[in-house]
Amino acid sequence: MPPSRTTRKQRRDAMEQRVLAAAEQLVRDGENFGELSVERLAGVSGISRSTFYVHFEDKGDLARRMTKAVVADLEEVSTDWWSTADQADRGQLRTAIGAIIDVYRHRGAAFTLVSQAAAVDESVADELRGLMRRLIDRTRQAIELGQAAGAMRPVEPRETAAVLIWMIERVGHQMLRPSDSGGHDKVADVLTDIIWSTLYRV
Amino acid sequence: MPPSRTTRKQRRDAMEQRVLAAAEQLVRDGENFGELSVERLAGVSGISRSTFYVHFEDKGDLARRMTKAVVADLEEVSTDWWSTADQADRGQLRTAIGAIIDVYRHRGAAFTLVSQAAAVDESVADELRGLMRRLIDRTRQAIELGQAAGAMRPVEPRETAAVLIWMIERVGHQMLRPSDSGGHDKVADVLTDIIWSTLYRV
DNA sequence: ATCATTTCCGGACACGTTGTCCGGACAGAG
DNA sequence: CTCTGTCCGGACAACGTGTCCGGAAATGAT
Incomplete structure (x- = not known):
């Protein structure tokens, strides 16, 4: 199989970017970052909580x-x-x-x-x-x-x-x-x- | 019994003042207020955790x-x-x-x-x-x-x-x-x- | 001095969040 | 085709929260 158009690292970066954007959007909507649970953060980003911890050490x-x-x-x-x-x-x-x-x-x-x-x-x-x-x-x-x-x-x-x-x-x-x-x-x-x-x- | 020299309300205010002062002191010593547990806060103030909730709704x-x-x-x-x-x-x-x-x-x-x-x-x-x-x-x-x-x-x-x-x-x-x-x-x-x-x- | 009330304590409870771990599914890489 | 990386869902222990209770102690009124 030829390497797909999107490499692993690209998709990885894209996902992490999505999480950052989602967090920024939540705060823009008036949410308080300190009161955001990882669960909520992951959910809005379209990933599971456990996956969040794969990409980020913590909040x-x-x-x-x-x-x-x-x-x-x-x-x-x-x-x-x-x-x-x-x-x-x-x-x-x-x-x-x-x-x-x-x-x-x-x-x-x-x-x-x-x-x-x-x-x-x-x-x-x-x-x-x-x-x-x-x-x-x-x-x-x-x-x-x-x-x-x-x-x-x-x-x-x-x-x-x-x-x-x-x-x-x-x-x-x-x-x-x-x-x-x-x-x-x-x-x-x-x-x-x-x-x-x-x-x-x- | 004559009312003691310190009335109830006075002692109540004094205690709450003590808690405020204790919290301020902890932060002055470099503690982070968000990471302070009510347990710790009450302990330093010389009261029990349950008593804290008598005087304060929450942190x-x-x-x-x-x-x-x-x-x-x-x-x-x-x-x-x-x-x-x-x-x-x-x-x-x-x-x-x-x-x-x-x-x-x-x-x-x-x-x-x-x-x-x-x-x-x-x-x-x-x-x-x-x-x-x-x-x-x-x-x-x-x-x-x-x-x-x-x-x-x-x-x-x-x-x-x-x-x-x-x-x-x-x-x-x-x-x-x-x-x-x-x-x-x-x-x-x-x-x-x-x-x-x-x-x-x- | 006695008695009722207020205040505090310690402990318990259910609940939510955190950070970690696992087995299994699935798709892309070699 | 096989291996590897990635994700999911679920579980777990640990901790903090807010609430409740019973009993002890101090306080105020009679």
Whole structure:
């Protein structure tokens, strides 16, 4: 028999992807990740509970993979702002913030899942802390560059970067519920105004 | 027999307070609230497991009361700022922020407990969201008053209030680890600068 | 001082979840 | 065709939960 079009590993990855997507969807529908039983998770994913344990060590394992999957999106979209931070261009800032907001909007459930899991599972929390640390660090560098270029006010680079990143993170979780999607632009405007006022506006 | 010096209700409240304090202490020592069994919780508090259920509906009930307690602390210390928000006085703002930071510093474990519980227990999350909404609402009113008095910039009151409150919450929770207590003043300075730049500085 | 009430304890119970293991079915790989 | 990987369903022990009970102890009222 010739190797079928879908290899074993492909199907394996596809299934695990299905489980991740199902978990994300459940959280998006308002379920609490911590209150989800493996039974329910497996059922929605179309596999049996025992099969779940073949693919995942436990629920925390799932959350850790979700964390990694989500990290790239945020980091990638943040690059736009970091690279133009030394130009005091409010329009560019607004565009960059809008892009970040979009990531939270589309993958918001994944972030919520990760946050909920991090509160319970220390290894997930470590994974998340590492991500935030990287974001903060690169933002700090951007601020230092902007200050060197004379485009930014003399704020404390390290602390300001941390506060702004945590602010964006929290807003992404708490204020971008799909329910009131009308206000998303307004939220992006407000974030832009706060960052602009803090970093650039003389 | 004359009523003893401590009435029933007094002792009841005292015991429940002891349980709250014990839980807070356990979290302060690095325990995860979600992984704490009622057995352990009761044991540390010096009561039996069955007695715990006489005083608390469940672990979530304990967390909800903790939530009310800590947010009440926040609300009380925030009053100073809300009442003077229409005066563009940076020193007053800095003092108010410092007071808020102090609450997070001293009751940090309680906030951690609430966060951990909210991640697992939807009712705790609801309680927290509701109480935060109150903080946001009063901040929004303060902004509207400040704008009416001509002291503040024309920001969106509702969204800006929400973003700033969530920013403070996240910073208090993530950036005020007792380990590096030296940076707390710097954090308060940065928060003050951000809020000042956003709301007041022309 | 006596008596009723409240409070606490320890133990039991049914229930749900977890993580592990197994035998058997089935399809893809060699 | 045979072997191997994958999945299922079911079982299991272990643990935590929330509820209930009987009895002991402390407390308040008479």
